[in-house]
Amino acid sequence: xxxxxxxxxCELIEITRKQVTEFGGNxxxxxxxxxxxxxxxxxxxxxTLSKEEKAGLGGKIVDVDIPLIEFLGGSARCTVLGTQIx
Numbered sequence: 001x002x003x004x005x006x007x008x009x010c011e012l013i014e015i016t017r018k019q020v021t022e023f024g025g026n027x028x029x030x031x032x033x034x035x036x037x038x039x040x041x042x043x044x045x046x047x048t049l050s051k052e053e054k055a056g057l058g059g060k061i062v063d064v065d066i067p068l069i070e071f072l073g074g075s076a077r078c079t080v081l082g083t084q085i086x
Contacts, residue, residue: 038061
């Protein structure tokens with residue numbers, strides 16, 4: 001799968017198991033109206049990433065504090081994708 005992602009012009013960001021449990025894999029990247037990268041994630045996900053990892057993302061990072069949504073099993077990525085699907 002890793003090869004398919006890289007061959008498909010996707011960027012693969014490796015994270016630790018701890019980061020997975022702290023929503024580090026539930027981030028959403030989009031492009032703003034100025035064609036700049038914006039990363040949307042929960043504060044939990046933001047706090048699990050190192051300074052180097054955050055800097056490596058490039059672009060602006062927007063984090064939102066959503067403890068209830070995360071407690072119920074959701075993530076920041078889910079909140080954005082839900083509005084795009086509907």
